[in-house]
Amino acid sequence: MSIKFGREICGDLSSTETREWLVTNGIGGYASGTVAGLLTRRYHGLLVAALQPPLGRTLLLAKLDETIGLCPHFVNEYDNLTYALHTNRWADGNVEPHGYRHIESFALEGTIPTWKFACADALLEKRIWMQQGANTTYVRYTLSRATQPLTLTLKALVNYRDYHGSTQGNNWQMNVEQIEGGIKIAAYDNATPLYLSIDTGTATPAHNWHYNFDLAVERYRGLSDREDHLHAATFEVTLNPGESLTFVASTDPQRNLDGAEALKLRHNQEQKLINLWKLDxxxxxxxxxxxxxxxxxxxxxxxxxxxxxxxxxxxxxxxxxxxxxxxxxxxxxxxxxxxxxxxxxxxxxxxxxxxxxxxxxxxxxxxxxxxxxxxxxxxxxxxxxxxxxxxxxxxxxxxxxxxxxxxxxxxxxxxxxxxxxxxxxxxxxxxxxxxxxxxxxxxxxxxxxxxxxxxxxxxxxxxxxxxxxxxxxxxxxxxxxxxxxxxxxxxxxxxxxxxxxxxxxxxxxxxxxxxxxxxxxxxxxxxxxxxxxxxxxxxxxxxxxxxxxxxxxxxxxxxxxxxxxxxxxxxxxxxxxxxxxxxxxxxxxxxxxxxxxxxxxxxxxxxxxxxxxxxxxxxxxxxxxxxxxxxxxxxxxxxxxxxxxxxxxxxxxxxxxxxxxxxxxxxxxxxxxxxxxxxxxxxxxx
Missing domain, CATH: 1.50.10.10 (Glycosyltransferase)
Known part of the structure; x- marks a missing residue:
């Protein structure tokens, strides 16, 4: 079935925030969010890990705030603009930025959510999936079209709580350190570490709380509708047309950073399921x-x-x-x-x-x-x-x-x-x-x-x-x-x-x-x-x-x-x-x-x-x-x-x-x- 939307849906926030995607890992963990990229539930996140499979589900990575913009070596390209691809709604009701306006299309490839962001003549593709049997989420970006290189910046917003709960930062100090291949985050002593990595580019630790994300569906459900997340790291890479970046969030220090291979494994797994159904x-x-x-x-x-x-x-x-x-x-x-x-x-x-x-x-x-x-x-x-x-x-x-x-x-x-x-x-x-x-x-x-x-x-x-x-x-x-x-x-x-x-x-x-x-x-x-x-x-x-x-x-x-x-x-x-x-x-x-x-x-x-x-x-x-x-x-x-x-x-x-x-x-x-x-x-x- 072709589950695909163009701007007629993607450009309308009321439509994109009520359409939700889900990927899972076979041990109880999942990643889920809205087509708009807007958080509307306490249950949304890019890595909700099953720390005691199939339960013990814990929100570790809430979201990535993404921007693409000017490569410093091409100062006259793209009118010196930076495009925010992410969308946030805040406690006062304001939506800022409006990244959903750049979504040209959204589709499911099997169960893999896929976005195409159009910014001027540049087209950036994004896919999210999980590794089967592991608390590992992949986010892969491909600059499929552009006249010049663009810089992609990712701000990782993390947490560490039971998936039913909510967090108020209150100056909570997590241990964020740079390690070979990325960033390691320990919410507190004896907490399961979170490893954030990219296969190319730079990783910089950070520790800034972002306060008062608005969770509209929780308000509808009569529950707390405010949440804080920690900006724990910033990742940056310059992509030439045709190049890709793989971002990996995992509880496994030995995570696989080969995004192309991991994506192929996921596609093969889903094709195997279809073949099995057709044959047996x-x-x-x-x-x-x-x-x-x-x-x-x-x-x-x-x-x-x-x-x-x-x-x-x-x-x-x-x-x-x-x-x-x-x-x-x-x-x-x-x-x-x-x-x-x-x-x-x-x-x-x-x-x-x-x-x-x-x-x-x-x-x-x-x-x-x-x-x-x-x-x-x-x-x-x-x-x-x-x-x-x-x-x-x-x-x-x-x-x-x-x-x-x-x-x-x-x-x-x-x-x-x-x-x-x-x-x-x-x-x-x-x-x-x-x-x-x-x-x-x-x-x-x-x-x-x-x-x-x-x-x-x-x-x-x-x-x-x-x-x-x-x-x-x-x-x-x-x-x-x-x-x-x-x-x-x-x-x-x-x-x-x-x-x-x-x-x-x-x-x-x-x-x-x-x-x-x-x-x-x-x-x-x-x-x-x-x-x-x-x-x-x-x-x-x-x-x-x-x-x-x-x-x-x-x-x-x-x-x-x-x-x-x-x-x-x-x-x-x-x-x-x-x-x-x-x-x-x-x-x-x-x-x-x-x-x-x-x-x-x-x-x-x-x-x-x-x-x-x-x-x-x-x-x-x-x-x-x-x-x-x-x-x-x-x-x-x-x-x-x-x-x-x-x-x-x-x-x-x-x-x-x-x-x-x-x-x-x-x-x-x-x-x-x-x-x-x-x-x-x-x-x-x-």
Whole structure:
């Protein structure tokens, strides 16, 4: 997909500051900013290093303030002008300088953001990428056109803080020293050093605080909107036409300064991902079957872009006995690896892209953290103790394993994981944390207690659980049913006892009919809550149709064909937007159609009307199952192609306003949104 803008976008600050780019390093670190070069978030930076992969994310290099100008030996050229290429907004609201006005074009080369700055007849290209597996960012400049040499000056603005925080300089004295090949910066004793280098030119230490950068998005989010950064070094080089400069920021003193080689490695890595998807994805295997009727269906360019975006979420989680362990970052900029998000995302990010070996590693990694029959909800940014406050992450684990096994028939992994899966079912039958237990009277799973949020609708502010859903949530019980059918299938495959699992599943199937609300023509969201059965129109019921383990894969459907159509039609009329499903119907008195404000306001709207992108895949597949219309199913996904040109460029956002025009909000790149769009598209083509 060609993600490219000219001056019609680049010259408009309101457009360029809301379009954000992202590059990652495969260990949890990233670099991210706006097309304008303007800082709008505390999470922006050229090097946000994962000091304890995949977490411990720390802002080290905030930005580079760049100028190009007159080479001293050619005093009559370019009218003695100096061009500022950077843009800053300050606390008083002033924007100075206006470097975005020199951006002639912006594009993504794969995931590599690329700018072209036009200053008179000079054209300077800029690219940013990261080294895979290292906290190292490259910024490469090429003077592709000019009539005379130009001098490029870079002012490096650094920091050293947790990526959630903010800094007020207060005369903080960092240790800045010149070393061979560049500058070394130590924020304080025992801090991880930052090495800044260029492959040609001069490096000069500095120590000047720049105060009161304005962070507009943080203000919108009700958070501190002021930040200070330290000007720690100035780099300068004179470039002749056709020459390049590579700037490197790294925590590694042995960093590679060969920018051309590093850029080639990055391009090769991304091409390998595309080739792997084309050659080894489920869709390609299907194309190779002669009876396939859809084998000539073209792959849209925007789907290829999402394959590259998928890789950005897959990161290392090394363990003492599994140094090559893998996990999934839930979203950028601020999420770590969450159990629920990982398991929902795994099929789309790995199996759909032809990377089943990554899926295998993730499944084994998380198996080591199962405790009392539960998968961790999340791994905290600090500390080693995971949090287990989730009822559905563990059940999504079964779905991820089922998806992996369907693609690979890997009996060895099944044999290794089966004891863990059996233990999970046992704990759920006899009861585990947070009152999660099987209700023997109807075969349905109950979960929840006061003050705890256990489902994916998990917003909590202080002691206020916004969407408690205590009782028997519909998607939890759809997942429970699939988990029982899956473990029975696995047990049969391995020659183990399975009839008890089948018996529980049969009972769950029979009593699932309790969820149908004949008065409304759709399903209850929660049964047996402290306030009775909850008839709120929410999207969770769509999973009772769309889960791959139900219906088309051989497990008996949970809803009748008439009921399935009622659910799809109701969700389509009341919850569907261009980018996903609303979390609550607009007709509900607690509906919130706009997401913004302070934490109380944002979390109060998070699952009370906000549109969630990950649910688009589930709706599309449910619609396909009910109506069997591939053309309509594809049409539901088409708006995502346009969305890739806004917010997080080349990727998919976490959430959107429930009200039109469904402005993207939250994380600019969310794993399960990308994953579910990919999975749905491939399922349609299959």
């Amino acid at each position: 994805s489920p869709l390609e295997r299907l194309r190779q079957r002669p009876e396939t009727i859809n084998h000539n269906q073209d792959r849209p360019d925007w789907i290829e872009q999402l394959v590259l975006a998928a890789d950005q979420f897959i990161v290392d989680r090394p363990l003492p006995d599994a140094p090559n362990g893998k996990t999934i970052i839930a979203g950028y900029h601020w999420f770590g690896d969450w159990g629920r998000d990982t398991m929902i995302s795994l099929p789309g990010l790995t199996i759909a892209t032809g990377r089943s070996e990554i899926a295998r590693s993730i499944l084994l990694t998380f198996a080591k953290y199962v405790d009392k029959g539960m998968l961790p909800n999340r791994f905290p940014d600090a500390g080693d103790i995971p949090e287990y406050n989730t009822v559905d992450a563990t059940l999504w684990y079964f779905e991820a394993i089922r998806s992996y096994y369907d693609a690979t028939a890997d009996d060895d992994l099944l044999e290794e994981l089966f004891p863990v899966l059996a233990e999970i079912i046992d704990w759920h039958c006899r009861g585990t944390r947070y009152n999660i237990h099987l209700d023997a009277s109807d075969g349905l799973l109950y979960a929840g207690e006061a003050g705890v949020q256990l489902t994916w609708m998990d917003a909590k502010v202080g002691d206020w659980v916004v969407t408690p859903r205590i009782g028997k949530p519909i998607e939890v019980n759809a997942l429970w049913y699939c988990a029982l059918r899956s473990i029975a299938k696995f047990a049969r495959q391995l020659g183990k006892p399975y009839k008890e699992y089948e018996a529980i599943a049969d009972r769950t199937l029979i009593k699932f009919s309790r969820f149908w609300n004949a008065d409304t023509g759709y399903c209850y969201d929660v049964l047996d809550s402290p306030d009775g059965d909850d008839p709120s129109l929410r999207p969770n019921q769509i999973l009772a149709i769309s889960l791959p383990g139900i219906g088309m894969k051989g497990y008996a459907p949970l809803l009748t064909p008439t009921q399935q159509r009622g659910v799809v039609d109701t969700c389509g009329r009341s919850l569907l937007t261009s980018y996903g499903l609303r979390s609550l119907a607009p007709s509900h008195p607690q509906y919130q159609g706009h997401y913004g404000g302070n934490q109380l306001q944002r979390d109060g709207a998070y699952h009370q009307g906000t549109t969630w992108g990950w649910l688009l895949g589930s709706f599309v597949l449910a619609h396909l199952q009910v109506y069997g219309d591939r053309t309509q199913a594809r049409q539901f996904l088409e708006p995502i192609a346009h969305h890739l040109l806004a917010h997080g460029l080349g990727t998919c956002s976490e959430i959107f306003d429930g009200d039109a025009p469904m402005t993207p909000r939250g994380c600019i790149a969310q794993a399960w949104t990308v994953a579910e769009v990919l999975r749905a598209w491939i399922a349609i083509e299959q």
